[in-house]
Amino acid sequence: AQKVTQAQTEISVVEKEDVTLDCVYETRDTTYYLFWYKQPPSGELVFLIRRNSFDEQNEISGRYSWNFQKSTSSFNFTITASQVVDSAVYFCALSALYNTDKLIFGTGTRLQVFP
Amino acid sequence: GAGVSQSPSNKVTEKGKDVELRCDPISGHTALYWYRQSLGQGLEFLIYFQGNSAPDKSGLPSDRFSAERTGGSVSTLTIQRTQQEDSAVYLCASSRGGANVLTFGAGSRLTVL
Numbered sequence: 001a002q003k004v005t006q007a008q009t010e011i012s013v014v015e016k017e018d019v020t021l022d023c024v025y026e027t028r029d030t031t032y033y034l035f036w037y038k039q040p041p042s043g044e045l046v047f048l049i050r051r052n053s054f055d056e057q058n059e060i061s062g063r064y065s066w067n068f069q070k071s072t073s074s075f076n077f078t079i080t081a082s083q084v085v086d087s088a089v090y091f092c093a094l095s096a097l098y099n100t101d102k103l104i105f106g107t108g109t110r111l112q113v114f115p
Numbered sequence: 116g117a118g119v120s121q122s123p124s125n126k127v128t129e130k131g132k133d134v135e136l137r138c139d140p141i142s143g144h145t146a147l148y149w150y151r152q153s154l155g156q157g158l159e160f161l162i163y164f165q166g167n168s169a170p171d172k173s174g175l176p177s178d179r180f181s182a183e184r185t186g187g188s189v190s191t192l193t194i195q196r197t198q199q200e201d202s203a204v205y206l207c208a209s210s211r212g213g214a215n216v217l218t219f220g221a222g223s224r225l226t227v228l
Binding site for chain 2: 004006033035037042043044045046047050091093097102103104105106107108
């Protein structure tokens with residue numbers, strides 16, 4: 001069975017703090033994709049990153065970074081020097097490698113960044 | 116269009132009524148998906164259309180739910196005899212198919228009184 005667990009329901013931080021959002025996944029597939037999406041108050045999910053199971057290199061994009069560890073089945077997301085505009089619900093998701101017809105989503109983590 | 120368009124953005128209905136939710140995908144996207152987001156829950160897969168293939172309806176929660184996609188473009192999700200537990204945000208997404216990334220619409224918030 002495939003499953004994505006985001007144990008943190010809600011996180012509150014003060015602006016400029018670093019924050020890490022946890023994601024743990026379960027899959028029997030040997031090849032797969034992992035994703036992070038951001039859902040701001042407007043409701044539209046915004047794609048942040050896709051990582052395939054072959055590539056365990058960490059990735060950095062501006063203030064965002066992702067740590068993928070197959071050994072612990074985790075794909076954690078860190079925001080450095082958080083800003084109020086980062087306030088949103090963040091979803092981690094899993095899909096088959098060659099067809100993303102069924103994204104399996106976690107329950108999301110609501111991040112609130114206070115000024 | 117530039118993005119995935121959904122209508123209505125908000126719908127309030129009475130229990131037992133039928134509702135239709137519309138999704139207009141990005142032009143040229145062959146794959147279309149419906150997801151449901153209930154309060155405090157993740158996104159639940161409902162149905163998937165890819166080109167002219169038979170849709171994958173494995174996520175539809177009951178036979179009160181149905182969806183169609185006309186001309187390989189616009190899709191309509193229909194919920195018959197709505198129940199209060201149907202209250203949720205219904206999200207549509209589209210992609211070029213295969214392993215391409217999904218682009219989501221802003222959703223249709225359904226409230227069943």
